Amino acid sequence: MVTARRGVPATVRRTIGVLSPVVGGFYFGALIAGVARAARGAGHRVVAVQTYPAGLDRERYPEESVLDTPVALGSVDGLVVVGKSLSQERLAAVREWGVPVVLVSEDPVHPDDPVVVPDNAGGVREAVEHLIWHGHTAIGFLGNLAQRDMRERFAAYRTTLAENGIESDDSWWYEASDNQEQGGVDAAARLLAAGTPTTAVIAATDRNAVGFQRALRSHGLVLPRDQAVVAFDHADSGARVSPRLSTVDAHFGRVGEQAVHLLLARMRGEDVAPGEHRVASTLVVRESCGCTEITSPAGGDDDLAGSDLVRRLADSAFGGPAGTASARRPGPDAREAWWRSVVEPVEAAAERGVGPAAAALGRLADLTAALQPHPEALEQSVTVLRAVECRQVEALSEARRQNAPAVRRAVTDVLLAVTKGCTRAMLARSGQLERTIVDQYEVDMDLLRGDSASPRALGWLPRGVRGHACLGLWVGTDRGPGDREMEIVGVHDTTGTLSRLVGVRTTASQFPPPALTRAGTVGSNELTFVVPVTFGGSDWGLLAIDGVVETRATQPRDRFNHWAALLAVALDQERLLASLREQRKALEQAAARERALADTVRESEERYALASMAAHDGTWDWDVSAGTVYYSPRWKQTLGYADEVIGDQPAEWLERVHPGDRDELSAAIAAQLAGCGTPLELEHRVRTCSGDYRWMMCRAVTVLDDAGCPARLVGTLVDVTERKEAEIALQRDALHDPETGLVNRLLFLDRVGAALLRTRRSPAYDCAIALVRVVEQAHTPVRESSDVAPDVHREVVRQLRRPLREGDTTARIGEDDFAVLVDDVGAGGMPDRLSELLERLRRDIGPRIAIGVLGSVRGMRDAADVLREADIVLLREQTRPDPLRGTVLR
Known part of the structure; x- marks a missing residue:
């Protein structure tokens, strides 16, 4: 603890x-x-x-x-x-x-x-027994049992039925999806689907009951004739539905x-x-249970005295029991003061025949408003005070019988004061709701406007706060x-x-x-x-x-x-x-930087044009809006055309571009016109007047108009054929053997590696490798073999240059070693085209070469492993007793 x-x-x-x-x-x-x-x-x-x-x-x-x-x-x-x-x-x-x-x-x-819990069991017990008093024996329960209070109410419902000799049926339990109105609507659907097996229900919450009643009425049921309802919570919503909801006030x-x-x-x-500390509950009877009107808080007990009736009224319609709200403060409690203000004027009229003073009635009205009465408080007050009036008049002695009119007037005056207090409370509630709406409007406008001060400063709070x-x-x-x-x-x-x-x-x-x-x-x-x-x-x-x-x-x-x-x-x-x-x-x-860049380009444009003239570059100027191109005389001379042969249309240039380069050039020009921020720079081939193609370097920049849109494309065309051909030759030499023109070892290994990767991805793919090596004859001295070797090399190269099939590769991978990669051989062993090549080599060159063949590369680790295996096969072939076999197939 x-x-x-x-x-x-x-x-x-x-x-x-x-x-x-x-x-x-x-x-x-x-x-x-x-x-x-x-x-x-x-x-x-x-x-x-x-x-x-x-x-x-x-x-x-x-x-x-x-x-x-x-x-x-x-x-x-x-x-x-x-x-x-x-x-x-x-x-x-x-x-x-x-x-x-x-x-x-x-x-x-x-x-x-x-x-601390409300007396769920006591409240439900009183509600169930009230329905039994009305004659109901098929009493159901609707609610959601996710919370402790709802489970206690359900257990008390079943226990009370059993104590009264009623055995509950599982079909009487209507599960609600939540504690709100929608949960009651769902429960009503279950009741209707079951054929309405009950005549009355206990609802776990008022909001469940409100949704339940509305759903049943929408299906034509008459309440409480077809289904009586008693709920739990005593919320104001129960007093606004028809019939008004009988409920248990849990006094939260x-x-x-x-x-x-x-x-x-x-x-x-x-x-x-x-453990549990329970707070007593009270049954509030309205019309939904079958009662024709709101009964007095005394529940019809004629033995109660008038002061007891008023105490019950204060307890039911004006708040909790006396003494709980401020037990530690000196002086009477507000509810205690209220019922005394109601009872004392009536008792004074009965004893002395005098009516209540105006100040006392005004104080009663103030106390009534301060207690924030429930909606039915005034109706209950009329019932209770009329009952008090009757009992006070009946209790008058013979000596005080003449005070009966004073008692009736006093009760009427008290009722008027209570009415004023209840009305004042309702008006105050209306004013409070109106202020809440006004405050909410101010908050909505300030927070959602977005152009006022930061909401962090809390300046949006209403002025009334x-x-x-x-x-x-x-x-x-x-x-x-x-x-x-x-x-x-x-x-x-x-x-x-x-x-x-x-x-x-x-x-x-x-x-x-x-x-x-x-x-x-x-x-x-x-x-x-x-x-x-x-x-x-x-x-x-x-x-x-x-x-x-x-x-x-x-x-x-x-x-x-x-x-x-x-x-x-x-x-x-x-x-x-x-x-x-x-x-x-x-x-x-970014826009400022773009404008500055455009100004810089515009300024450099003139300098670039002058530099181009000095360098004798072929300049051109494409007017985008007009769709025409100015080709300088130098541009035309570069391609070998006379000045009058070339017009001013873009096709004069684009249609002379090599078909293999045309799409790339068109895309680059389109990118420039679309606003590409980098200058155009592209090498492409253009047909000259002789019909040959020469390599040209095209450089261009985009000129924007005042609106920032492309207006012109200005550039140069320079003949770079010699440099380009030298680059191509260098690239070719880097990947080919300069003496034979065959693929060199580096490129061959790369293609073998690619073939190995493909075998791992595709089970149906494979390739073959043939290794050809120029060897000396057994009877020829080493020194004399050098005179024969060049002829053998040339013959091997001549045979290997014959095309096999697109995708195959022949290469020189060493001084005396040549290799053939036969692509896509499948699972059928050595292909015919490779067999024909090897037969020609054996026939035309004979024993001066050795050949080793790998029919498959599947399972090899890398290209070096492939060549190593091919070399092993070739060495085995060289050691065979019959050199005329010439080929070993692995």
Whole structure:
């Protein structure tokens, strides 16, 4: 059991943290409001952290929280964790921080953890027994059992049926896909598909029931005749549907209050009993269960006194039981003061015959408005006060019978005061909604406009925001589960005292900074919210802002959640605009460099033309817009044409280009006209007047007009035939034997290597290698053989020069060694063309040569290995006793 901070004085102002999936709505908002009331009554402040990202798509919540960062854990003194706000692993990690923890509707990770839950079992039991009282015996259940509360409600439903002698059927269980309206629609589809086996249902949530009722009515069912419904939550939406929804009020505010009482006890070092701490629930009866009207909170019990009726009314329609909201403050509780203000004028009229004073009635109206009554509170008040009137009149003694008219007038005056209070509360709610819409419009316009100040400075907050706010953005891109670093980039503070926080580096566990939470006023209705600044895939940081929790909205979409999502969008837009501005600046700089380059080219153009004239180059000028080309006299002379033979069309040049070079030249010219930034430089062959082709070097630059479009192509044509032929000869000599013209050893090895790679890629491919070596005759002395060898070499070369087939290669690989690569021989052994060549060599030259043949190169490592194997075969051939065989086939 955690007993951290034992002995802390009760007067010390502490900070209580709340971790909740979202921080608004009738459930989460009511819990947080209850926490705030209890903490405020004890003189403490509250920080409520939303653990789910802002801007969730249509409330399709993930199964678990996405918050892995320990937000605010280092800056709070105690922690209330609301169900599903953290994964079990993160919840276990939170306990390691040593902060006292109390859970709300969550499975504990340690047996010592206290868990506060609404009385799910008691509320459902009362609802089921109420339906049985109406005569229903086939009672179903609809809900999603993913959460602890829903599982408890389902178990209580089955237990209550069994206690009343009803055996539940599996077909009576209608699974909902979630806790929202859509889940109820899905459950209604299952009920209709099963043939409507039930006459009544218990809905796990009000929102399930709302969707369920609407779906059944859309299919023609009449409610509650065809299907009675009782739900759980007492959300305002249940009072807006038809028929109005009977429901169980779980008093979520009281659950939050109870969690704070337990947490404060743990913070003081007191022992708190582990396990469940339940808060009583109340059945609110409307028309959906089959009742014709909203009954009195007394449930029709005639034995209750008038004051007891009013107490039940305050408990049902105006909030929780007396004493829970501010048990540690002196003076009466607000609800206690309300029911006294209702009962005392009626009792005074019964005892003394005097009506209530105007000041008392005005105070009653004020108290009624302050309690924020539920929508049906006025209707219940009429029923209850008329019942109180009847009982007071009936209880009058004979001596006071004349006070009966005063009692009736007093009850009427009290009803008018209560009506004013309820009306004032509804008008205040309408005004609050209107202000919320106006504030939201201001935020939308400021954040989405994109041309105002940076959203980081929080200047977009509405003018009506009087509290403090602080924005912290993550530093770096690390998204791990550790304590992430962040920087405070903006604050909202009317006093200016928090401006020093801007630029401060901190961590998520220390956010919001203590200076922000300490700035709040003790006892005010505001608390500090912390909401992730997220939208889609963006995760910017955290927004801390002071405000009042929204408890009456059916949708858990409070304004701070919406603001955080819009802020993430605005920050995304700001980053995008900054990137676009940088790109625009880079483009402007590039355009300036291009203009400067164009000016340089234009200036150098004239110098280049003069230099060309001095060098006697053939210049040409292609006017792109006119489609004509000026060919200088030198250009025409270079090709041997007279001046009048060549016109001014591009075809005069292009049609004389060698067919093998025409496509390359056309592509190069097209690239220049398309805006290629590099000058054209290309060697190609052009036909002269004699019909021969000569090699020409073409160089050209593009001249742009004022609009930056190509206007002219200016260049030269220089005869480079001698140099080009010398280069070709050098290339040929580098790869061919200069004496025989055959491929040399280097090129032959390269082609053999290529053939080896092909054999590895294709199982059907193979090639053969023949090695021919000029040898001396056995009877001829070595010194005399040199006279014969040149003739033998010439004959071998003559035979090898005869073409075999395209793809075959003959080479001289040594002084006396020649080789033949026969391509693509397949699996049929030595091809005919190679056999014919070897037969001619044996016939014409005889024993003065030795031949070795490899019929396959498959499996060889490299080209050197191939030649080595061929040489081994040739040596074996030389050692044979019959030299006339001449060939060894491996």
